[in-house]
Amino acid sequence: MVFPTLFLLGFQESFMCRTYLLCAFSLAALLIVQPSISNWPVGEAFFTPQPQPLQLGPDGWDCVLCTAITGIVSQLSQMHRIPARDALALFCGFFRSVESALCRTASLILIEGALKLIDEGRSADKVCQAISYCVKEECHIFPPDNNKSVTLHEMRKAYNLENIRPLGACKLVPGLCQLWRSGSERDKDGDGFSTYPTRRGTDWKGRDCDDNDPNVYPGKNSTDATRDENCNGIYGVDPATGKTYEELWCANSSPMGVIGVGDSATAHFTVPVAYVSVFDISSEALASFVPMIDNELDWPMLSSLTGFRSTSGYFPNFEGPMVSVYGKLLERNRCNHRDYQNIGHNGAASGNLLDFLKQVVRNRNESVKPAYVFFSMIGNDVCIPPPNFFTPEHYYQSVSDAVKEADNFLPRGSYVIIVPIADARLVIESVVDRIHPIGKLNNDVTYGNLYDYLNCLKASPCWGWLNSNPAVRNEAWRNASAMNAMIPRIVNESANLKNIKVFALTDPVSWALENFDGPLWRLVDPVDGFHPSQIATALIGERIFAQLQSLGILTPENPFNADIQRRFGDQGGY
Structure with a gap:
């Protein structure tokens, strides 16, 4: 369920989410819970110390991805009493201009064939089963459809969905699922510190005050007479004593x-x-x-x-x-x-x-x-x-x-x-019987339902606790x-x-x-x-x-x- 984006359109951008069209829809990988980064299909923990790509596929996170987005679109349709197509446009409209455009384009590829099913009141689980992103009919987060007279095979045939083949996110765009980073991706001097906030930058480590000099970085033990080599904002010489401010105010303070x-x-x-x-x-x-x-x-x-x-x-x-x-x-x-x-x-x-x-x-x-x-x-x-x-x-x-x-x-x-x-x-225990935000509109999804759904799909981040x-x-x-x-x-x-x-x-x-x-x-x-x-x-x-x-x-x-x-x-x- 991944769509090559601006890459296909001939654009290049420096950050991940504008390199792939999935960006506008990758939010569903986070819509419910954090994904497992694991060799084992259930659980956050894993056996090898190296970061592993997400294991997405039918009845895994591709299924969760589809169900979450379809559920939101379906609820927007119900809440505002509008067709699913308009609800999808409303959903995409919440994003900023570039992401909104990507979202609309991705929608045409992702759930165009499912919109009629949403309008007919089919559950998000059933819709994603119909378009083959989910294959285990027993796994569902929303209550089952009342209309059980039509089989999935009949539904696919009636709506020309028989030839739909789901696109695996990580198989098409492996880099997208590499959520772990070992260090800042914008570190000019290679000292482990950056001036850029995200991607393991200053949100994660102190800001580098000179990203062109590997000898300048936070935590360095320096006296800083002429420049701030440890990036704590304290430097220079006190004219009265001839000592640096680092020596006067920091050296004996046990930083x-x-x-x-x-x-x-x-x-x-x-x-x-x-x-x-x-x-x-x-x-x-x-x-x-x-x-x-x-x-x-x-x-x-x-x-x-x-x-x-x-x-x-x-x-x-x-x-x-x-x-x-x-x-x-x-x-x-x-x-x-x-x-x-x-x-x-x-x-x-x-x-x-x-x-x-x-x-x-x-x-x-x-x-x-x-x-x-x-x-x-x-x-x-x-x-x-x-x-x-x-x-x-x-x-x-x-x-x-x-x-x-x-x-x-x-x-x-x-x-x-x-x-x-x-x-x-x-x-x-404090939340297992409470209504989850995704079920708030109809009071139909508890946290316990969420845990069971993810465990049924073998996609739970933590089987031991989320149960x-x-x-x-x-x-x-x-x-x-x-x-x-x-x-x-x-x-x-x-x-x-x-x-x-x-x-x-x-x-x-x-x-x-x-x-x-x-x-x-x-x-x-x-x-x-x-x-x-x-x-x-x-x-x-x-x-x-x-x-x-x-x-x-x-x-x-x-x-x-x-x-x-x-x-x-x-x-x-x-």
């Missing part, structure tokens, strides 16, 4: 960077509700479509570890507070400005830690500041169904090897902090608890490491659930029914920072913060 190495929660995976709800869809909400795709459906600039933006800049898709470990450390010491790195990847598990450490830019041989490095794989190790569950021994070996590797290259004085696997049972069966979720937690029990052993065995100290946190997700003064479903991402919402993400950031303080590893407040702000203002911003 520290923040580095998150983790999964989709680390990266703050979120699909805005406007992409699945006909009540919330708007041009304003969909204006972020291209940067959202370029950022892999993640929002690291609002995350619990490395967030630095206000949610007000992302309205109406985000509301609520932004609290992060980096933001709190910056308040304590303005010398930490821009010193953050988010190495979070959707679908990652403990087995990926060693590989992801290669993306961390913090080699002590290059004179860099120490950092708090968070190993934050909080869910995916228990996503795969038995008998292929990862074992506690696998978890122990993966994390232990990563700790040793971190000691090999991190600067002395750094901390590695292990975040345990979260107990997601309360999270799922309507509480026995399955209890088994996932049993396995997670056994893995978490390995963490004290890992910490104890790290006592003799030369350059880093290793600590473990208690589960910040459980703390957020226990301390939130409101209904628990508000802490859950409303679209995927699994990831932390923005409110929960802020609570997690607050809790992690508090635990750093309790552990006695929080650096002191810088008494020169006011001097820095008077002299350098916002220090160049972000």
Whole structure:
């Protein structure tokens, strides 16, 4: 179900979504939940450390893609009492001009033959089965059609759909499904930092203040007499003392960077509700479509570890507070400005830690500041169904090897902090019987329906947690608890490491659930029914920072913060 786009039209663009016509419709790959990046057909976690293309096909994500878009068009038709063709035009009209034109062109290829079926009241599931994007009739997210007298074969014959052949997204455009990126794609000097926000740029790592010089980057341990080599906005010489401002105000302040190495929660995976709800869809909400795709459906600039933006800049898709470990450390010491790195990847598990450490830019041989490095794989190790569950021994070996590797290259004085696997049972229990946004118009789709649908298709990002069966979720937690029990052993065995100290946190997700003064479903991402919402993400950031303080590893407040702000203002911003 992928359509070559401006490439076929003879245009070339620098970013992915304007190179392929699927861009306007690739939102359906995110319409329900994040896709699995996996060799195994069910679950976010995977066995090989290298990023793998999405496994799309009939009864996989091609089916989800078709059903989601058809469902939205069908609901717009019902809501506004207009034909499906007009509803499709309305849907495409919510996008900006270029994306809107692509959407309309893609529509002609994708569901032109299905519009009459929508007008006749066929369910989105049945429509996509009729046009061969879905083949398992027993898998459906919407209630079955009332009209069961006509078979699929008869329906295809009646509407001349017999010769339709679905086009696999990743088969036609393999690069489109390569959601993982190992580093910024716009890094001129190759130092790992960029001036461009998305595609692993400044939304993910501190802004490079000279992208033509590989010796200038955030986190460098420099004195900055004539220029800002560590990009924290502090440079120059104090005429009264003859010392640089870095020497006067930063050198003895124990500056520290923040580095998150983790999964989709680390990266703050979120699909805005406007992409699945006909009540919330708007041009304003969909204006972020291209940067959202370029950022892999993640929002690291609002995350619990490395967030630095206000949610007000992302309205109406985000509301609520932004609290992060980096933001709190910056308040304590303005010398930490821009010193953050988010190495979070959707679908990652403990087995990926060693590989992801290669993306961390913090080699002590290059004179860099120490950092708090968070190993934050909080869910995916228990996503795969038995008998292929990862074992506690696998978890122990993966994390232990990563700790040793971190000691090999991190600067002395750094901390590695292990975040345990979260107990997601309360999270799922709080939403499993609630109406999902895609079913809000007719109150006909619950989160439990969504979980069952994805599991039926073998397309679930996390079978262990995203499951309507509480026995399955209890088994996932049993396995997670056994893995978490390995963490004290890992910490104890790290006592003799030369350059880093290793600590473990208690589960910040459980703390957020226990301390939130409101209904628990508000802490859950409303679209995927699994990831932390923005409110929960802020609570997690607050809790992690508090635990750093309790552990006695929080650096002191810088008494020169006011001097820095008077002299350098916002220090160049972000």
